Each structure stands twice: as structure tokens, then as C-alpha cells.
Amino acid sequence: MKIIQQGVTP
Amino acid sequence: MYKRSRFNVVSETDLGELIVYNSYSGAIALFDKEEAEKVHGLLTKGASGETHLEQQLVQQGFLVSSEIDEKRRATFLHQTMHRTDSMHLVILPTESCNFRCTYCYEDFPRGKMTEKAKQGLKNYVQQQGKYLKQLTVSWFGGEPLLADDVINELSETFLQVANEQDFVYSAEVATNGYLLTKDRFEQLLKNGVQQVMVTIDGNEVEHNQRRKLANGEGSFATIFENLRSLKEVEGDFEITLRTNFDEESLAAMPDFISSLKANFGDDPRFKTYFRPVARWGGKNDECLPVCDRNTIDEKIWEFTEKAIEEGLPMSALIAGSLQPTASVCYAAKPNSFIIASDAQIFKCTLAFDAEENQLGTLEEDGTLNIDYDKVALWTTSGEETDENCQSCFFRPACQGNHCPFYRKATGDRPCSHEKRQIKKVLSLIAK
Numbered sequence: 001m002k003i004i005q006q007g008v009t010p
Numbered sequence: 011m012y013k014r015s016r017f018n019v020v021s022e023t024d025l026g027e028l029i030v031y032n033s034y035s036g037a038i039a040l041f042d043k044e045e046a047e048k049v050h051g052l053l054t055k056g057a058s059g060e061t062h063l064e065q066q067l068v069q070q071g072f073l074v075s076s077e078i079d080e081k082r083r084a085t086f087l088h089q090t091m092h093r094t095d096s097m098h099l100v101i102l103p104t105e106s107c108n109f110r111c112t113y114c115y116e117d118f119p120r121g122k123m124t125e126k127a128k129q130g131l132k133n134y135v136q137q138q139g140k141y142l143k144q145l146t147v148s149w150f151g152g153e154p155l156l157a158d159d160v161i162n163e164l165s166e167t168f169l170q171v172a173n174e175q176d177f178v179y180s181a182e183v184a185t186n187g188y189l190l191t192k193d194r195f196e197q198l199l200k201n202g203v204q205q206v207m208v209t210i211d212g213n214e215v216e217h218n219q220r221r222k223l224a225n226g227e228g229s230f231a232t233i234f235e236n237l238r239s240l241k242e243v244e245g246d247f248e249i250t251l252r253t254n255f256d257e258e259s260l261a262a263m264p265d266f267i268s269s270l271k272a273n274f275g276d277d278p279r280f281k282t283y284f285r286p287v288a289r290w291g292g293k294n295d296e297c298l299p300v301c302d303r304n305t306i307d308e309k310i311w312e313f314t315e316k317a318i319e320e321g322l323p324m325s326a327l328i329a330g331s332l333q334p335t336a337s338v339c340y341a342a343k344p345n346s347f348i349i350a351s352d353a354q355i356f357k358c359t360l361a362f363d364a365e366e367n368q369l370g371t372l373e374e375d376g377t378l379n380i381d382y383d384k385v386a387l388w389t390t391s392g393e394e395t396d397e398n399c400q401s402c403f404f405r406p407a408c409q410g411n412h413c414p415f416y417r418k419a420t421g422d423r424p425c426s427h428e429k430r431q432i433k434k435v436l437s438l439i440a441k
Contacts, residue, residue: 001045001063004439007037007070010087010334010406 012073013056016080017403020053021433029436034406035071036333040440084405087334091343095143098346103160105152105351109186111221113298115290115360120351123160126374127353132167133376139175147181155189165201180204187233195240207250212266216259241277249280250325256287257299263313271320283325284313290360310427311434318441328428329439334406337426341388342411355380357388358415388414404429
């Protein structure tokens with residue numbers, strides 16, 4: 001898996 | 011147990027890789043061919059969360075606990091727009107313009123910002139500073155660089171208050187580029203500006219047909235020379251090269267993109283942003299050769315892709331707009347106002363003449379005299395009025411509020427260009 005944009009709680 | 015998030019988009023690349031995006035977490039991830047089938051299965055059937063891969067999908071928000079009510083999450087996210095420690099001001103340092111573009115919707119009734127308006131803004135920001143974590147200013151107009159002295163004067167106060175009160179200050183400018191000399195640009199950077207949007211509508215012939223000076227002369231050569239001079243400036247910024255296209259300029263775009271590559275392809279701070287000309291309310295609206303919806307959906311991303319292939323990146327605005335709340339227009343945000351040059355307060359930059367858009371005035375002592383019933387009109391006409399929006403994968407990003415003006419004017423859903431072609435956009439982001 002390559003993270004392009006890290007997921008976070010808004 | 012974990013289920014797939016209702017806010018996921020799953021798309022395949024030409025190479026068989028899998029791109030997954032989630033509009034609540036903002037995550038975008040790329041899975042190679044070997045992982046793709048397994049991930050597809052997990053995101054279809056759900057998972058127990060036991061393996062490392064499953065945990066990664068949970069961390070990015072692609073899988074959520076099966077007990078989670080995601081619509082409630084989105085509703086709560088919408089409520090957080092009312093936090094008051096973050097503010098966005100769109101400021102019109104002048105409403106005059108040195109251009110008369112064919113598709114312009116403004117009629118320039120007010121000139122340069124008054125002393126009263128400037129003092130009101132300084133006092134307002136000084137009073138609000140202690141409550142703020144973040145202030146964003148968008149310099150707009152008119153042509154804001156006709157009043158760069160106003161930008162300098164107000165920026166000095168904003169930066170000083172940000173320093174004293176310890177909040178993050180950022181700014182951007184939308185300019186026609188005619189006055190954007192290297193010296194002026196360097197001053198803008200000192201003023202905290204991080205992004206400048208300059209409109210250039212094609213090569214010399216196409217651009218000059220659409221974007222003339224007020225005296226009728228062409229503007230292309232000066233803008234292009236200004237832009238080229240900015241390559242010598244050091245620093246971390248984005249020059250957004252915005253291109254508005256219409257039915258009659260489509261054929262010239264490939265040559266224009268090649269010209270952009272030749273001039274700016276060696277500087278990744280110059281980024282493209284293609285948008286369709288639309289009937290925005292100007293006096294020439296009926297004569298504009300606007301593209302139809304299918305052409306728009308196709309051409310925005312065709313031109314963007316060609317530019318990427320030529321080595322010109324697309325604007326960070328595009329990936330940025332996929333983040334949670336990032337496609338909500340300032341008109342729909344409770345803590346965002348337009349301050350006009352005569353201290354009038356508006357919500358929307360497209361409808362200055364509309365009575366519901368005239369919220370009130372900024373007083374010299376920094377008091378905002380605002381009709382909050384009008385604010386409510388702009389901030390409560392989104393997803394809460396539209397069941398389709400409530401069920402949409404893009405809901406956390408736009409909240410049904412990408413353009414409240416469009417929804418009000420047409421009754422149609424104001425979906426963003428990115429949302430309409432989300433799989434194409436994801437493939438371009440992954441390139």
C-alpha cells in the first residue's frame with residue numbers, strides 16, 4: 001500500500 | 011467486525027492498480043496489482059481487522075467499525091463548521107479593474123477601499139485575534155493589485171496581530187497578472203501570500219480575444235513576461251495558472267499546453283487549473299460560446315492530463331478539494347465573510363446585487379453589523395435540504411454546499427467538477 005494522502009479524523 | 015465506509019471511492023488504474031479514496035478521512039491510497047484483488051474483496055465484504063493489511067485499511071478510514079453510523083459522523087462534521095477559532099475573510103482592496111473580460115460578471119461600482127473600511131478591518135482582526143487559531147485572507151476584486159498599497163497596509167496589521175496572538179496566518183491572491191511584477195510578487199510573499207491565481211486563457215490570440223484591457227488592447231504579452239520573471243524568485247509558493255476555456259478555444263488548447271511546458275515546465279511551482287467559461291451573470295452572458303456539460307466533464311481532465319504528461323503539475327487545489335469540508339464554499343461557512351471596499355459585507359462573490367447577499371456593514375470600530383437571518387440562508391441550504399446529498403460518497407467534502415448560489419439560482423445540485431469525475435481525478439492524482 002502506498003499512501004498518497006494520509007487519512008485522519010477531520 | 012469492520013464494514014466498508016460509505017464514503018469510499020474505489021478505482022482501477024490502467025496498470026491494474028487499485029486507488030482508494032475516502033472523503034471523511036481524506037485518505038488516498040494506491041495498491042499494486044498483487045494487493046488489488048485482496049483489497050477489493052475486503053472493501054466489498056468487510057473484515058475482522060485481524061491482519062496487518064486490514065488494520066491499515068481501518069487506519070485510513072476505508073474500513074469502519076460495523077457499529078458506526080457514518081451519516082451521523084457527517085452530520086457532526088457539518089456542525090463543526092461553526093467553530094469560531096478559524097476565520098476566512100475575502101477582502102476586496104479595490105473593486106476597479108484594468109481589464110474588461112468578455113465573461114466577467116462584475117460591474118465595478120465601487121473603487122478603492124475607504125479609510126473607514128481599512129480601519130474597520132484592522133480593528134476587527136485585532137479584536138478577534140485572541141480567539142483565533144487560524145486566519146485566512148483571500149485578496150480578491152476587481153483587480154487587487156491596483157490597490158497593492160491597501161494589501162500592504164492591511165497585511166502589516168494582520169501579520170503583527172498573528173504574531174502577537176499566536177495564530178496561523180495565510181493568504182492568497184486572485185489577479186489578472188498584468189501588474190504582477192517580480193517586485194510586487196516578492197512583496198506579496200512578505201505579506202504572507204502563499205498562492206497566486208493568474209488567469210491565462212490560451213495563447214496570445216485566444217487570450218487577447220477574451221481578456222482585454224479596459225482600453226481594448228491585448229494583455230497576453232505583459233502577463234506572460236511577468237509570469238516568466240517569477241521563476242527567478244526563491245521560495246515555496248504556488249502560481250496557479252488558471253485557464254478558462256469555451257467552445258471556441260478548445261482546439262487551441264494542446265498548443266497552449268505545449269507553450270506552457272516550454273516556459274514553465276522546469277518550475278513545479280507553476281501549476282495548471284482548467285475551468286469552463288460559464289454564464290456567471292455578466293452582460294455578455296447570452297453571447298458566450300459555453301461548452302455543454304459532457305464536454306466540460308471531459309475537457310477539464312483531458313487538458314489537465316495532457317499538462318501532466320508534458321511535465322506541468324495540476325494545482326494543489328484539486329487534491330485539496332477532496333479533503334473533508336474542503337469543497338464547502340466560503341459562502342456556506344458561518345465564519346467567513348467578504349469585506350467590500352466600502353465596508354459592505356457579502357457572502358457570495360457572484361451575486362453582489364442580490365439583496366440576500368447584502369449582509370450588513372463593517373463599522374470603523376471593528377463591529378460587524380450583520381443580518382444573521384441572511385447568513386442562515388447561505389449556511390443552511392446544503393445537504394440538510396437534499397436527501398441525495400445525504401447519501402452521497404462526497405458528502406463530508408462538500409456538505410451539499412459547493413455552490414449555494416447555484417443551488418438557489420437553478421434548483422439543481424451544485425456538484426463540484428472533481429466529484430463529477432472522481433475516478434478520473436484520482437487517476438491523475440496517482441500519476
